[in-house]
Amino acid sequence: EDQVTQSPEALRLQEGESSSLNCSYTVSGLRGLFWYRQDPGKGPEFLFTLYSAGEEKEKERLKATLTKKESFLHITAPKPEDSATYLCAVQALFSGAGSYQLTFGKGTKLSVIP
C-alpha cells in the first residue's frame, strides 16, 4: 500500500527564516511525486512534479528535491503570503485499472510571521 508521511505537521517561521518541509514515501514504483499548496477553504494548487531521484525544481522562493525515499520542499526567505498548507502526493507506476490516483500526506501547515 502506498504511504506518504509529511513532517512537521505545523511549522512557524519568522519572515526571512529559511526552512525545509519533509515528505517520506513508500510506493510500488514511483510514477511521480507532486507538491501542492492549499489555502484555507480552497482546493489544492499545483506547485511541482518530480519524476526521478536527483531531480530538482524551483519556483520563486520554493525548491523541491527528490530522493528514492523522500522529497524536500525548501523555502528560502519566506514571506507571510507563503503561509498555507503544503501537501505532498505520490502517483504509483503500477495502479489498478490504469488509474493515476494520487496518494496524499496529511500536509504541513506553514505560518510565516511578519
Place this chain on the structure above:
Amino acid sequence: GAGVSQTPSNKVTEKGKYVELRCDPISGHTALYWYRQSLGQGPEFLIYFQGTGAADDSGLPNDRFFAVRPEGSVSTLKIQRTERGDSAVYLCASSLDRAGQGTDTQYFGPGTRLTVL
C-alpha cells in the same frame, strides 16, 4: 483559461437525505477524479473517470456513493442516505491523462463542503 469548477460550494443536508455534487473539468481534459478531504487530512481518492466510464471506483467507501459522467465532461457525485460521517470537502480534479506518456498534472477545483446534520 477557466479552471475546474464545482457546485455548490457549500451544501448542508440532514441525515438520510440524498445529495448531488457537480464538477465541471477543464475543457479538453479527459480524466476526472473525485477525492474527499476530512479536516486535518490530505485528500483521499474516491473514483476516476477516463472519458464517460468509471475506470476505477475502488475508493468509494460503500454503495451509497455513486458518480456519473454521461458525456465525458461534467460529472456528478451522488450520495444516498447521507450519514454524519459523510461530512467533508469533496474535491474534483481533472487532467489530460496522456496514458503511457508519463504523469499528468491533476488540477483541482475549489471543492464542495458537505455538512450532514
